[in-house]
Amino acid sequence: MTKIRLTNTKSRRKEAFEPIDPLNVRLYVCGPTVYDRAHLGNGRPVVVFDVLFRLLRHVYGERHVTYVRNFTDVDDKINAAAQARKEAGDPRSLEALIRERTDETIRWYHEDMDALGALRPTHEPRATEWIGAMIAMIGDLIAKGHAYEREGHVLFRVRSYRDYGALSGRSVDDMLAGARVEVAPFKEDPMDFVLWKPSDDGLPGWESPWGRGRPGWHIECSAMSYELLGASFDIHAGGIDLQFPHHENEIAQSCCAHPEGGFARVWMHNEMLLVDGRKMSKSLGNFFTVRDLLDQGWPGEIIRMVYLGTHYGKPMDWTAEKAEQARTTLRNWAEMVEGAVPGEVRAEVVDPLSDDLNTAGALAALNDLWKRKDAAGLLASAHLLGFDLQAIRHQPWAQPFAFEEVDGRFLREGIDYQPTLSVIGWGAVADRTRETAIAILHRWLALRHVGDFETADRLKSDAMRLGVELRAHKSPTGVAGGLAKLADRVDPAALEGLL
RNA sequence: GGCGGGUUGGCGGAGAGGUUACGCAGCGGAUUGCAAAUCCGUGAAGACCGGUUCGAUUCCGGUACCCGCCUCCA
Numbered sequence: 001m002t003k004i005r006l007t008n009t010k011s012r013r014k015e016a017f018e019p020i021d022p023l024n025v026r027l028y029v030c031g032p033t034v035y036d037r038a039h040l041g042n043g044r045p046v047v048v049f050d051v052l053f054r055l056l057r058h059v060y061g062e063r064h065v066t067y068v069r070n071f072t073d074v075d076d077k078i079n080a081a082a083q084a085r086k087e088a089g090d091p092r093s094l095e096a097l098i099r100e101r102t103d104e105t106i107r108w109y110h111e112d113m114d115a116l117g118a119l120r121p122t123h124e125p126r127a128t129e130w131i132g133a134m135i136a137m138i139g140d141l142i143a144k145g146h147a148y149e150r151e152g153h154v155l156f157r158v159r160s161y162r163d164y165g166a167l168s169g170r171s172v173d174d175m176l177a178g179a180r181v182e183v184a185p186f187k188e189d190p191m192d193f194v195l196w197k198p199s200d201d202g203l204p205g206w207e208s209p210w211g212r213g214r215p216g217w218h219i220e221c222s223a224m225s226y227e228l229l230g231a232s233f234d235i236h237a238g239g240i241d242l243q244f245p246h247h248e249n250e251i252a253q254s255c256c257a258h259p260e261g262g263f264a265r266v267w268m269h270n271e272m273l274l275v276d277g278r279k280m281s282k283s284l285g286n287f288f289t290v291r292d293l294l295d296q297g298w299p300g301e302i303i304r305m306v307y308l309g310t311h312y313g314k315p316m317d318w319t320a321e322k323a324e325q326a327r328t329t330l331r332n333w334a335e336m337v338e339g340a341v342p343g344e345v346r347a348e349v350v351d352p353l354s355d356d357l358n359t360a361g362a363l364a365a366l367n368d369l370w371k372r373k374d375a376a377g378l379l380a381s382a383h384l385l386g387f388d389l390q391a392i393r394h395q396p397w398a399q400p401f402a403f404e405e406v407d408g409r410f411l412r413e414g415i416d417y418q419p420t421l422s423v424i425g426w427g428a429v430a431d432r433t434r435e436t437a438i439a440i441l442h443r444w445l446a447l448r449h450v451g452d453f454e455t456a457d458r459l460k461s462d463a464m465r466l467g468v469e470l471r472a473h474k475s476p477t478g479v480a481g482g483l484a485k486l487a488d489r490v491d492p493a494a495l496e497g498l499l
Numbered sequence: 500g501g502c503g504g505g506u507u508g509g510c511g512g513a514g515a516g517g518u519u520a521c522g523c524a525g526c527g528g529a530u531u532g533c534a535a536a537u538c539c540g541u542g543a544a545g546a547c548c549g550g551u552u553c554g555a556u557u558c559c560g561g562u563a564c565c566c567g568c569c570u571c572c573a
Contacts, residue, residue, distance in 0.1 A: 012503085030573075038573090045573050077571080165502095168568075174501045175569065217571090239573030240504085246572090271504080272567065281572060309512070309522095314505075315566065322511065325523060352513080361513055364521045453532060460534085471535055485535085 002059045004354045006235070007313060009243065009267040010167055014356055017266065019234050025056050025065045026229040028264065030221060030238035030246070031124070033072040034105035035081055038112055039287035040303075040318055041239075041273035041280040047304055048270050048312040048357065049237050050118040050386060055353050058345065058384055067121040068228050070221060071109075073102040074127045074214055079203055095204055102126075112290040115300030116307075117386040123228050127220040131206045134215045134223040137257050138195045138208075146256040150186035152198035152211050158191040161252045167267060168244035193249055195219050218249035226254065231261025240269040241279075270312040293318075297488070301392055302326045308359035308385065327397070329367065333382060334393040336375050343376030345384050359385065396428055397488070425486030433492040437468055437484040439499055444470050445482045459498065466494050 004017040019025040029049045032042055046069075056065045082097040090097060110120075127134075138154050141147035146160045158164050158172060165171050172191050194216035199205030205212040225233065231254070238247065247267065254263040272279045275286040293303055305326035310316035346369060352361030362385060369378040382389050392398050423429060423437045440463055447456035460470045467487035 009503095032573075033571090042573050048573095075571090168502070170502050170569075241568065241572055243503085244568055245570095270573070272573075274566080277566075279567070279572090283571065311513080314512095317511095319511085321523080325511080329522075355514090358513070360511095361520090364513065367521070448532080457533075469535070472531090483536090 002350055002354050004055065004059060005356055006266055006268060007356050008265075009269050012169075015266070017234075019060065020232060020265065022060055023064050025060050026233035027053060027056065027065065027067045027235045027237070028221070028225045028229060028233060029067070029069045029121070029236075030242055031069040031071050032105075032109060033075045033077065034102045034109065035075060035078045036105065036282070037289040037291050038109055039280060039282065039289045040293065041287065043113065043116055043290045043303070044273055044307055044312070044316070045237065045239055045270045046113050046118050047116055047307045047386075048359070049268075050116075051308065051353065051359055052235070052237070052268075052357055053119060053121070054384055054386060055350075055357070058350070059354075066123070066229065067119075068123045068125065068225065069121040070224055071102070071106055071124060071126045072217070072220060073098075073106075074204065074220075075217070078102060083202065094202070098204060102128075108291070112294070115294055115303075116290065117300055117304050117388075119386075125224045125228065127215070127224070130220065130224050130227065131215065133227050134219045135196075135206075135208050137223045137226070137253070138215075138219065140257050141195065141253065144256060146252075147195055148188065149210050150188075152213060153184075153186060153194055154196035154210055155187060155192040156195050156249070156252060157188060158193070158252065159189055161256055163255070164191075164252050165248065167248050167251055170244065193218065193245065195253070218246055219253060221246075222250050222253040222257070225250075225264075226258065226261075231258035231263070233264055235266045235268060236264030237268040237270070240271055243267075243269055268312075271315045274315050274317050297397075298323055299327075299395060299397055301330055301387060301395075304386060305330060305363070308363060311360055312357055329363075330387070330389075330392055331398050333366070333370050333378060333387075334389050334398045336370060336373065337379045337389040338393060340375035340379050342380040342383065343374075345380045346374070346377045349381040349384065353384070422482075423484045423486065425488075425490075429486060430492060433486065433490050433495065436492055436495045436499070437486065437490075440468065440495070441470060441482040441484045443499070445472065448472065462498055463495070466490065466498070468495060 005014050006017050007014045027049070029045060032038055038046075053065065053067045078098055078101060079094075081101055082094050085097050086092075086094060092100075106126075114120075138147060141156065142149065142154065145157070147154055147156050149155075165175070175191065196208060196210055196213050196215055196219075198211055198213040203214065205214050225236070236247070236250075251263055254261070274280065278284060278286060280287045290300075290303065294300060302323050306318060306322045307316075309322060309326070346365070348368070349362050349365045352358040352365060355361070362381075366378060366382055366385070369381060379389055423434045423441075440459065444456055444459050444463075447453075447459065463470055463484075467490040469485040469487075471483040471485060
């Protein structure tokens, strides 16, 4: 069996992965707070850990992996958005406005992550549907002396958990020295964090032994992972920015409530997405959403490939150059796979993936399969990385296109025939664009024929500027032919101006 | 201030204590009115300073710089 090795943040080492139960490998990933579109940074863990999910399914079997990713749909930013709409005159209740907003955001999230080729997790619990489990866990923590109630709040007693700070490598005393901790007067200790807080009438709330209120952020992951995966499970993952305090607090809650369990064995953290060297984040405002890129015409598969080009443990930048390279690569792969039947997933692709999810290495191995013309292996192995090359082949941006004007035949450039006069592009080409390009091609060839290279070159560079590349070649009959190669977007009106 | 991570050729980005990563770009050749495309070939690296070693870019220590967390955050 394939041996998977993963870097465990807890030990800061690469460790051999041994599932607690190979018949039910359990993975929990911290999901989004659903108040807005996911930005590109939010998409990274989704794609990275989707590859992990696929790898685990590959190794242990599809039915033997359980993947949970939550939706945080109780949050002060969500409340604020709903309150703003209510104040703007919306007659509906706050709860209704919140539910509408979170439903819509979840729908967007699914659309965008589906486009990135991410499989849906086995379970996607919403925090608001597990309030009872959270209340039960909080009650248990109070009973065990790890939490206390003050003024309608319930706080976790950080000093009661000896190992607090072990995940992120800090000590409570060191952190207090930093002293950027909010100190509410009712806290026993400045490090204590909120499990439950009171809600006034203008906020959503649930009845609890401590009055009407709402849960703190960290408790939902502890409660839902316990309910769906048990007191101990295999892997807990998320962005590195969640390591502290979110994951540290989860560990404290879960290990104190269920000391027999030990919570997650392996912790994995993906590094951040950068924009101009700075972390992409909503608070800095330097973000763009996955939807923005999709709307700009970058297919999800290309975005996915750019993500996977960098190891998850390293910071990464999004650049158009990377996306263009990914597009070229995917077109190459998709073209070769025509008519191929999937073979075995190649070991040379699984091996780097098994080595701490080295997706960049796996992509290099895929490209090697392409160069060796192993279509069956490429097709199957790319699928393990979440690329459906057969489907990509049918997408407009990846389909070679040829139009043969002289005798009206429709042939594929480079596959059936080298046409004598043709327009090629990627995807459907509008009639008007094609006809204009053909007319320019005629004129260009005529100028060359009479030896007026100066005018011909000017026409060629003008056309190039508008996204039409003119080329001459010898046709199979020995007669010079012409080819107009279209960029992804060409404005036909501007092109007509050249005639 | 505390804690953690990073620094590889023009760019992106891997593995391995000693043998070509790879991709893109570049360069040379074939071809070409010029170019493009294609094919063949090819140069180029491991922040800095020490240490361990027969040998380190790969291990260890230090320095510099960059980034993240310590407040919401993937």
